[in-house]
Amino acid sequence: MSVTKDLQYKFSRLNIAEKLIAINVAVFIINGLVTFLFQLDPGFLMNWFELPKGFGDFIIQPWSLVTYAFFHGGFMHIFWNMLLLYFSGRIFLNLFSNKTFVNVYFLGAIVGGMVFLLSYNIFPAFSGIKTSLIGASAAVMAVLLFVCTYLPNQEVRVIFFNVKLWYIGVFVVLLDLIQLPMGNSGGHLAHLGGELLGFLYARKLMEGKDIGEGFGSLVDKMGDAFSRKRKSPLKTVHRSKKMSRDERPDQQEYQKHIDAILDKISKSGYESLSKEEKDFLFKAGKED
Numbered sequence: 454m455s456v457t458k459d460l461q462y463k464f465s466r467l468n469i470a471e472k473l474i475a476i477n478v479a480v481f482i483i484n485g486l487v488t489f490l491f492q493l494d495p496g497f498l499m500n501w502f503e504l505p506k507g508f509g510d511f512i513i514q515p516w517s518l519v520t521y522a523f524f525h526g527g528f529m530h531i532f533w534n535m536l537l538l539y540f541s542g543r544i545f546l547n548l549f550s551n552k553t554f555v556n557v558y559f560l561g562a563i564v565g566g567m568v569f570l571l572s573y574n575i576f577p578a579f580s581g582i583k584t585s586l587i588g589a590s591a592a593v594m595a596v597l598l599f600v601c602t603y604l605p606n607q608e609v610r611v612i613f614f615n616v617k618l619w620y621i622g623v624f625v626v627l628l629d630l631i632q633l634p635m636g637n638s639g640g641h642l643a644h645l646g647g648e649l650l651g652f653l654y655a656r657k658l659m660e661g662k663d664i665g666e667g668f669g670s671l672v673d674k675m676g677d678a679f680s681r682k683r684k685s686p687l688k689t690v691h692r693s694k695k696m697s698r699d700e701r702p703d704q705q706e707y708q709k710h711i712d713a714i715l716d717k718i719s720k721s722g723y724e725s726l727s728k729e730e731k732d733f734l735f736k737a738g739k740e741d
Contacts, residue, residue, distance in 0.1 A: 469551040470542025470596075473558065474535045477589055480523045481531050499524050504566050504586040506573040506639070518570075522562040524587040534589045541597040544604070544618075547734065548715060554596070555672065556665030557654055561595020561647035568646030569639050584639050591647030598622050598651030603659065604718055622652075711737055 464475060484498050496503075504521035505511055511518070525531035545554055569586045573579045600607075601622030608615040626648050629641045657664045714730050726734070 468542070468546055469554050470538055470546060473542075473589075474538055477523055477525070477531060477535060481525055484524065499587060502587075504569065506570065506579075506582075506584055506586075508570070508574060511570060518563055518566045519559065521566060521585075521587050522589045522592050525589070526587060530588060534593050537597060538589065538593045540609075541593070541600055544600045544607070544609075545596055548600075548603070548718075552669055553663075553665070556663075556669050557595050557599050557651060558592045559672075560654070560665055560668055561650045562589070562592035564650040565591020565595070565643035565646035568649075569643045572642045573639065578634075579638060582638075586639050586643055588640065588643075590640060591643040594625065594644050594647035595651035595654070597625065598648045599655045602652050602655035603715075606721070607718060622648075 464472065467475065487493065487498060488495055501514065502517055502520040502524055504517045505514070525534065542554065545557075566586060573582070573584070601618040605617065605619035605622075607618045609618060609621070610616075611621075626645070629644045629648070633641045633645075654664055663669075710733065714726065714734050717725060717730070
């Protein structure tokens with residue numbers, strides 16, 4: 454029990470991106486072990502969770518629109534996805550809450566899956582191809598394109614050079630477009646769907662509109678339905694009309710300060726911030 458509690462404690466200390474990485478790795482290992490120990494076909498478990506290309510098959514297993522993103526076809530597949538998720542997640546969570554990250558990640562997976570499903574049932578180029586979709590790539594690409602769009606001039610180190618994020622964003626989109634007819638078309642279609650979601654989410658958020666708000670509310674309701682714990686008093690007070698009216702001026706000033714810092718990052722990069730601004734942004738990012 455002590456080992457279990459220790460693992461639970463360590464897991465609780467991870468940020469949301471690291472938790473998703475841990476879950477993906479755990480699913481990969483468990484799938485591999487079950488397949489080996491029981492000498493099953495490699496796709497035995499995956500068949501229940503992968504996203505099929507046919508609408509008829511999809512209707513039978515609608516959960517696959519989300520679950521496909523937790524299964525991977527091999528070590529290098531999951532390695533590159535999780536590596537990219539780790540680095541793009543660090544940038545994302547320095548600016549935004551866990552809730553926003555969850556919205557972008559899972560909406561990216563869903564939109565990527567929908568683009569795959571629709572494309573294989575609309576375009577003649579993909580007719581007659583037997584395939585299905587697995588992998589977190591669409592969700593990861595959504596997170597990556599979000600940060601590339603929201604912080605286009607932020608520079609990151611790529612091997613020996615500093616590269617602006619918008620260069621990386623353009624590169625990965627063009628790479629998927631170029632590789633679309635060359636093989637793994639379903640994967641590249643899903644990538645493009647996730648990339649589109651990440652781009653639009655960031656653009657709309659810059660305009661003051663959170664397009665994932667409805668999805669986030671749905672996730673909250675589902676979480677409440679499966680949780681026996683009551684909501685904390687802090688959240689209850691926050692949602693109270695009376696309290697929100699009293700605190701509105703402070704909230705507006707708080708948000709203006711955050712927006713000013715984010716605008717400064719967008720124009721001059723993260724390193725242009727003072728220590729006080731970095732500390733303020735870090736504390737703000739911890740609030741869900």
